[in-house]
Amino acid sequence: MTRIVHIGPGAFHRAHQAIYTEDAADGWQITGVSLRSADFADALIKQNGRYTLVTRGTDGIEYRQVTAMSKALAIANGRGPVLDALTQADTRIISLTITEKGYAPPFDASSAITLLVQALQMRKDAGRPGVTLLSCDNLTDNGAVLQKAVTGAAPSDLADWIAAHVRFPSTMVDRITPATTAELRAEVAEQAGWADEIPVETEAFSQWVIEDNFAAGRPDWEHAGAELVPDVAPYEQMKLRMLNGAHSMLAYCGHLTGKVYVRDVMADPALAALVARHMDAAAATLDPGTGLNPSAYRDQLLTRFRNPHIAHKTYQIAMDGSQKMPQRMFAPAQDAVRRGQDVTPFSFATACWLHYLGGRTDAGDAYALRDPREAELAALPSHPKDRVDALFALPDLLPAALAADPDFRAKTAAYLLAITQHGLMATTKEDAHV
Ligand code: CS2
Numbered sequence: 436m437t438r439i440v441h442i443g444p445g446a447f448h449r450a451h452q453a454i455y456t457e458d459a460a461d462g463w464q465i466t467g468v469s470l471r472s473a474d475f476a477d478a479l480i481k482q483n484g485r486y487t488l489v490t491r492g493t494d495g496i497e498y499r500q501v502t503a504m505s506k507a508l509a510i511a512n513g514r515g516p517v518l519d520a521l522t523q524a525d526t527r528i529i530s531l532t533i534t535e536k537g538y539a540p541p542f543d544a545s546s547a548i549t550l551l552v553q554a555l556q557m558r559k560d561a562g563r564p565g566v567t568l569l570s571c572d573n574l575t576d577n578g579a580v581l582q583k584a585v586t587g588a589a590p591s592d593l594a595d596w597i598a599a600h601v602r603f604p605s606t607m608v609d610r611i612t613p614a615t616t617a618e619l620r621a622e623v624a625e626q627a628g629w630a631d632e633i634p635v636e637t638e639a640f641s642q643w644v645i646e647d648n649f650a651a652g653r654p655d656w657e658h659a660g661a662e663l664v665p666d667v668a669p670y671e672q673m674k675l676r677m678l679n680g681a682h683s684m685l686a687y688c689g690h691l692t693g694k695v696y697v698r699d700v701m702a703d704p705a706l707a708a709l710v711a712r713h714m715d716a717a718a719a720t721l722d723p724g725t726g727l728n729p730s731a732y733r734d735q736l737l738t739r740f741r742n743p744h745i746a747h748k749t750y751q752i753a754m755d756g757s758q759k760m761p762q763r764m765f766a767p768a769q770d771a772v773r774r775g776q777d778v779t780p781f782s783f784a785t786a787c788w789l790h791y792l793g794g795r796t797d798a799g800d801a802y803a804l805r806d807p808r809e810a811e812l813a814a815l816p817s818h819p820k821d822r823v824d825a826l827f828a829l830p831d832l833l834p835a836a837l838a839a840d841p842d843f844r845a846k847t848a849a850y851l852l853a854i855t856q857h858g859l860m861a862t863t864k865e866d867a868h869v
Contacts, residue, residue: 529551
């Protein structure tokens with residue numbers, strides 16, 4: 436049997452790649468590998484490889500039993516069986532959803548990158564065939580980013596073998612999938628009639644664009660609706676800047692103003708206007724002539740964000756800002772500067788993030804930042820102008836040309852001052868009429 440070993444079988448993978456693989460219906464099965472707790476693997480084994488997908492569309496709710504992930508392993512239960520799965524000759528694809536921070540060095544012994552390097556070494560030593568490493572995370576050029584991380588962490592003879600035998604296609608993945616909650620488990624127990632510990636809920640929309648560059652075959656994913664293309668970059672850029680960029684902006688704004696879910700932000704006319712404004716600014720930074728239609732995409736995104744049946748927490752999206760802002764906010768802002776376009780929406784979003792990093796909502800409630808660079812971010816000075824200067828001076832965050840742009844810096848500081856003095860809600864209300 437041909438296999439995919441998937442590292443990071445969280446809610447998103449279970450609602451996305453697993454479904455495409457099941458719908459391809461050509462015999463591929465997935466082994467899920469958890470890098471952290473053994474809870475997921477234990478639950479899937481107990482459930483004989485079955486879980487429930489709950490799809491909340493505009494015309495009702497569907498409950499589906501999924502069996503694409505027939506096996507699960509956890510590093511917490513031993514590295515040996517995981518390495519064994521990764522090095523089997525019939526493992527043709529190793530895919531990953533390890534979030535943005537999974538690709539940021541340094542890579543310690545428990546990281547996905549270290550595990551991959553070890554597995555590739557074993558494949559090479561055992562004379563096993565080549566394999567495809569497939570990143571399914573929201574990063575620009577995710578295939579190239581993965582290739583650089585893996586090759587950079589490998590000794591030179593292994594790096595040569597990787598260059599000859601391993602492929603790293605880029606992908607654009609999209610499906611809004613909130614984290615699984617106790618409420619969902621209760622709903623599934625009632626509706627599907629069994630105590631599923633790992634159900635997942637998602638929207639009806641789903642998109643997967645994949646660079647067709649595989650070392651040893653792949654499922655017939657296009658049969659399941661995926662788009663196999665020579666170059667993913669234009670799709671990825673549009674999605675990261677318009678969907679994820681607007682998501683991050685509304686997550687900071689929303690969490691600070693007491694909006695628990697994305698749909699709550701969209702129900703507030705002033706905030707919804709800012710979301711649309713952000714998407715327009717992001718669209719203006721995209722390369723023309725790609726054949727994509729950013730304005731239709733924008734309208735579709737606004738409808739998806741408004742979906743009243745999806746409870747997607749702003750606080751969930753707000754985490755890991757240091758890993759998300761560069762590709763979602765700073766890269767388009769830099770392009771806007773380069774093209775002489777207005778940077779106001781990007782400055783506003785950056786000011787919201789900076790205010791969020793203060794750790795208190797407008798109502799005074801404290802929360803955890805949840806960011807791998809939390810220590811640096813929490814130590815930023817509080818005076819608005821100094822705060823902006825200190826953020827812009829942090830390494831590996833803003834591109835140099837953007838950090839050096841006086842207009843972007845001044846607008847960000849002006850917004851932060853207004854938010855600090857009048858609160859975020861008052862600032863957004865005025866801003867919606869700008
Ligand atoms: C979100 C994404 O949590 C986040 O940062 O922006 O997970 C988003 O929901 C997905 O990329 C949608 O495909």
